[in-house]
Amino acid sequence: MKTYIGARKLTVDGFWNEDESGASVLLSAVDRKDAADGKLRTLLFAWHKASWYGADIEEISIGERKLLKIPPLLAMDYLSSPQHVRLLQVDWTDRLGVLMQMAEHIRTALLNGWFAPDWERWNDEKRAWRMSIPEKEHAFSLQWDTNAQAAHRNGDIGIEHWISGAIEQMIEENEQAGSAWKAVSSASGEAVLRRKAADEEDWLIAIGLRKDVLPFRIALQLVEPAESAYWRLRPALQDRDGGPWLPIRFNEKDGGWEADTEDEREIPSEWLSLLVGKLAKEQLKWITALPELKAASNENELRERLSDNEAWNFLEHASVQLLEAGCPVLLPSWWEAVRTRKLRLKAKMKSSVGSAAQPMFGLDQIVQFDWKLALGDVNLSEAEFMQLAEQNRRLFHIGGEWVHLDPQDVTQIKQWLKRMGKRKGLSFRDVLEMHLRGGIPLDDSGELESELEAEVELNEHMTAWLTQLQQISEIPSAEIPPSFLGELRPYQHQGVSWLLFLRKFGLGGVLADDMGLGKTIQFMAYLVYIKERKLQSNGPSLLICPTSVIGNWEKELEKFAPSLRVMLHYGNKREKGEHFRDSVAEADLVITSYSLAQLDEEDLNLVDWDALCLDEAQNIKNVYTKQSTAIRRLPAQHRIALTGTPMENRLTELWSIYDFINPGYLGNINEFRKEVVAPIEKTRDEKMIAGLQRWVKPFMLRRVKKDPNIQLSLPDKNEFKTYMTLTAEQGVLYENLVADLLENLDKLGPMQRRGLILAALTKLKQLCDHPSLLSGEDKPAAWEIERSNKVARLLEMCEEIAAEGERCLIFTQYIDMGHQLKQMLEEKLGLPVPYLHGGVPKVKRDQMIEQFQNADEPCCAFVLSLKAGGTGLNLTAANHVFHFDRWWNPAVENQATDRAFRIGQTKQVQVHKFITLGTLEEKIDEMIERKQSLNDQVVGQSEQWITEMTTEDLRELFALRKGWLKG
DSSP states (O other), rough: OOBBBTBBBEEEEEEEEEEEEEEEEEESSSOTTTOOTTTHHHHHTTTTTGGGTTTOEEEETTEEEEEEEHHHOOOOHHSSSSOOTTOEEEEEEEHHHOOOOOOHHHHHHHHOOOOOOOEOOOEEEEEEEEEOOOTOOOOHHHHHHHHHHHHHHHOOGGGGGHHHHHHHHHHHOOHHHHHHHHHHHHHHHHHHHHHHHHHHHHHHHHHTTTTOOOEEEEEEEOOOSSSSSSSEEEEEEEEHHHHEEEEEEETTTTTTTOOOSSSSSOHHHHHHHHHHHHHHHHHHHHHHGGGGOOOSOOOTTTTTTEEEHHHIIHHHIIHHHHHHOOOOOOOTHHHHHHHHHEEEEEEEETTBBBBSOOOOOSTTTOOOOEEEEEEEEEEHHHHHHHHHTTTSSSSEEEEEEEEOOHHHHHHHHHHHHHHHTTSSEEEEEHHHHHHHOOOEEEESSSSSOOOOEEEEOHHHHHHHEEEEEOOOGSSSOOOOTTTSSOOOOHHHHHHHHHHHHHHHTOOOOOOOTTTTHHHHHHHEEEEEEEHHHHHOOOSSEEEEEEEGHHHHHOOOOOOHHSSOOEEEOSSTOOOHHHHHHTTTTTEEEEEEEEHHHHHHHHTTTTOEEEEEETGGGGGGOOOSSHHHHHHHHEEEEEEEEEEEOOOOOOHHHHHHHHHHSSSTTTTTTTHHHIIIHHHHHHHHHHHHHHHHHHHHHGGGEOOOOSSSHHHHTSSSSSEEEEEEEOOHHHHHHHHHHHHHHHHHHGGGGGGHHHHHHHHHHHHHHHHHHHHHHHOOOGGGGGOOGGGHHHHHHHHHHHHHHHTOOOOEEEEEOOOHHHHHHHHHHHHHHHOOOEOTTTSSHHHHHHEEEEHHOTTOOOOOEEEEEEEHHHSSSOTTTTEEEEESSOOOHHHHHHHEEEEEETOOOSOOEEEEEEETTHHHHHHHHHHHTTTTTOOOOTTTSSSSHTTTTHHHHHHHHHHGGGGGOOO
């Protein structure tokens, strides 16, 4: 009698099931199809620890029927020894009883290792296993067969998969079993072709489950042609324990196998009886893997002879297929080197190029050369290469070496040579690029995967010349004429010699020395040299610079190169058209600004300039601006760029400057973006970056202050006077202030007169800083940078200092000026700029100093009022000091400078004193320099001494020198 779930008796049925979710045994209660959820699982697995007492058993529903889904390994464990509620009597149906007997057998087999890979059902997607019952276990084997047949009769068609499922689950859950069988799985996966070509025994040997008892192994050997024109395939034998391979051949006369060597070796006699059967199996595997190489006379054997192209296919492809099929292969020893060896196309320069008979002038000079193709140690002329290419073969024996010609490579090279033929050869630019980059790609379309490159083989003259270009110490030192009044430091002398060396060969250069290393003085010495040596072409030289430094250039030229005739092209009354061309005829140097270079492009193009120099050349870094385009179009014999920051953010900035100094050297902008910028920005490939560095290095000379050789020739503290002009607006205001002062001076008493002079002095100094400082305006729009060349120049120099990762102090006397400089610098640099003045509390002051001195804090500039920041501070993190406006007491200024130049400073300190040309700033500076009736006693702590000057002296002191007003 059957009872319901919950009674003392329960009848359970079960069957094997396979669906999309996998294989399993399904159990159900016969009498209660709608038992409460979890009830049957609780009753049947109450004491089954392996399933966590039923927690790991999934309960599913089919219609109203509740079933328990048990995975193969767990089903084997449970059904071989059920562990249900102990007070419950469970009856198992006959069908489930058969499965329980099979579960016992599977468990015994797994514990004894009586299983093996199923050769028939194993494939790439899924492993398969079968029972492997030892012959002596007759009873066990019989029981297994009986139960398997019963299971099939009961409808359990997939019961043979139970052992596979159990083993796979065991591999997945048991780490030790998993690592062992996954290795077998890997080996068997590699041996898929072996299964197809051999019998089960071979396959088991291949995956390491059976031991190969033969005393030898067999390989297929490819033999290169000797006296015949054919390649040969032949078997070779090797002792199981290793040793040399023994090639063999079939002797038609004797009908047996023999050694195929010139020495006395023979096949060991004990191998002969085993050889025929083993060779037949190997031949079958070879034919299965390479059906296209069947012999015409016998489909069960491979062809013995191969053509050159068939041999290449065997080397490149068929040998790999054989290895994947588990067949050892012997290839010629040179093949690995030959297959990876790429054709190298070289332009071999003729011996006369670069000599006195055929000197180089400019990048567009066509170079005489011969094409040479190299494959390893084999060199081919262009004619020899073309002759080989016509044969449409891949393998050639040339000069005692085998070489491999790839058809794609051959096509590329033929196309390249055709293009070069149309261009009538290579330019000097091409030669430099090929040499410096280590080769240039033959395919610039990006469509082919080939890595072929064209290289250059320099002759003796060009090798020596390029060594000089790349190593400045090898360049002959130029003798600087005595008419240059400055004293060059050793590295500056080298810089002048480098510029002159480039000029000799019609090549431009970027002088990219750090700020403060004297780029200006090197260019001035260069100009004096070419004038004294009469090296100039028909026209003068042209200097283009920021408006803010025009006055500085004029003062420096006046001081160091007074022999040069300098003309300024600036202001509203500048010459235009034919008058301009006539007016510059007698000049040695013409100076103009970047903005005028664009506006007056048509006028500037009327002159064939000798040298064209850009100061602060980063002004043309944006290649697409009209200013940049106009300047690059100007005609010049020699082009020079001066900049401390040749590249600030993007590689295209570098291209823009190089396209100015040597047009076309880096290709056009689109080529440069595609071939250089995009790959480097995407991958940061070190090889590509190194290639670009080699490419640009010969035409850029960059020295930094921290270089040991530079440090040796620098003083610990270097002072510079930086001159700038008033803007037109400042000039008008300045003259009005002076006129008012002079008109009222003689109408006042002594005390009032002194007060008026001091007030005018303050106003004029404020005006030199910025017009808004004088008027007291505080709106941001009123503080435009363009209204003051002082402000513009300070921001430019601070940008360069920030780019170098250095720091600076900026001293000003005026609180409002300090606030404005702080805001402008923060906006320009994107960094915090502290401002220390008398109103800053001590705690805040200490915090500012600590942050500025901390190298980890982001900072570049520190603005200080001269009185608050002039004494008692240690600011050695800075190595630049700016005196934005002057305090006419050298001792006071030196005290401020010593905030940076003191014990603890590890760098050279550069002091920049800003002076506005034509104003009282310049005149008082000259008076202090000349010490005309002024000394430390007279020039005291204040400017009272100025009030004691006569009206005529004051007129001379305050009057604006019109020559310096640029409008």
